[in-house]
Amino acid sequence: MTRASSSAFLRGPDLIVLVVCALLAVGAGLLWSPNVDEQLSDALPEPTMGEGFATSGTCQSCHPAQYDAWHRSYHRTMTQAATPSTVLGRFDDVVLEDRGYEWRLERRGDEFWVEMPDPLWFNEPVEFMQALDQDWPESPPRFEARVVMTTGSHHLQNYWIRRPEAAGGPLGPDSGALVQVPWVWLIPEGRWVPNQDSFLRPPSSSVQGATPWNGTCSQCHSVGTEPRVLEYLGRFETRTVELGIACEACHGPAAEHVRVYKSPVRRYLRYFRELRDPDAPDPTIVNPAKLDPRRSVETCAQCHSFGEWTDQGEYGITGVPFRAGDELGAHRSVFRYTEDIRDPLLADMMGSDPSALDGNFWPDGTIRVAGREYNGLLEDVHLRSSELTCLTCHSMHAYETPDTQLNPEGAGDRSCLSCHADYADEISSHTRHLPDSSGSECMNCHMPHTTYGLFSAMRSHRIDSPSLRVSVESGRPNACNLCHLDQTLDWSGRYLNEWYGQPLVELDEDEQSVAASVLWTLKGDAAQRAILAWHMGWDVAREASGGTWMAAYLAQLLTDSYSATRQVAYRSITHLPGFEAFEYDYVAPRSELESKATEATEIWLGFRGPEQAIRRLLITDDGIDVDEWLRLLAERDERPLAIVE
16 A cells, blocks of 8 residues: 555544644654754654554643643653753853863754764774774774754753764764763753763773663653664664653553544543543553552553563564553563572573672662662562552652652652551651651651662662661661661661560671761772762751761762762762862862862861760761771772662
């Protein structure tokens, strides 16, 4: 059938409906934006309606309130065409330098351009590539490319290009891959930083290599994307239904739903049916709120989990096979980091590199990388024994702020007390804290901030109780010592034993006499240090712990070997007295980092509070017990650790 003759099957109302839907889809982003020019459109993945998709613009016509709420969410802005209304970073003739290389950013009218080294050159060591190809250059070729797409919403923004045909040379022509500019725009600070320094990564003197958006980021940052990796041609011919995380990511393809309800009679019948039975499912669309609890959670887990699609070959061509309402396990292996590794994909990964997942999991199997909340819930009894779902606390359409998307009914303690109602009237008898204090807030004890991502500590979604045994055996900080930063593990253990009957744990001398936060900060691994640095700036912890002593430890972390930890420490120290105007660049040369750490220590000495000679904090009348600091620092866990959200 030819394209021309196919229209003969569309007559009257059907044709009108199709035209209206198409126009709405264009406005919503099927063609990326009404302001996207032809050059930009050609550089982006080819638009497609995929298998039964309709796009968010079609949803808007009948669901304007839900559409509006989604449109204000950070899900919607996660991936966008690069236009003046979407690009947040400065491109006004900016020159960026990193690790001996230079990038030049320029805005030309409504277009954003970068003159840069070829990112493919950094993917492999020069010596290795020259052994394979005598023409491989000693230094990266340079070219100009237009920025065509952005990813990231409110913490940072990334930028993507298509390598131009003119790049050519031994690195090859344009392959259809969308390649990241190796710099990100930090939105809170309003500044550029190297991409590899925006994650918790081991220090490196090399520029990060190129990773294509098509086969990695697209699986969660867009809808209905088909990577179409054509290996025999060495190129991508990627197609996508919609950029960003749109309606059909959660509700499934909607073309059948649109077709059925284009009839006013069917719409009215559906309306009256829902009045009689609000929980009645609609076979033409998926509503996660009406799914079985496990299926509802798995709708979110398609992105908010750590694992791999089981058929990687299929995924490389047709994209994510999962659709809302499916059983996730039929398509995806979700990794659980236990001593008994049964998953073949995980076993293979661990076999080649036993430390490959150290950054993603605490040693007790709790996920510690942000955005993987489903892995936390898998270790939690609530998922197996209750009606708890993501929608118990969160909402896409009725949320308090786009940052957390907590729904009004589930915010605070309300979602917890809806099941644990027996604690509502006598909360203090359970928490042993004042009823209106932060110590009586359910999440502070049962969902502490032990997950790391985006320069922040985030709440764990393994809902459990503080345990001294877990902290000692795995290093996962317990909620007691994350609030009471000035207390020891021994102190927490005695209260957990007295109040809740937890058995006492054998502790070494340091664990008995030195504050847990000090031990984790000085001796801990990169994740522990970053998480403790964040807590030292957390208002709740500072109120519980008192004084200004945290500045001494944050000053030390300003020279940490991990750049992300340094930035977390800087953000926290600005919350302390005397540091309101403190300036610091966490990717500056080492000598400057050390100079700023000395400056911060001197500020702290001038603003010291009432804490004097507190042995468990290693604070003396003159400042810090240097000998003890050096002893503990000598025991620091410097294993390479990567947390890439």
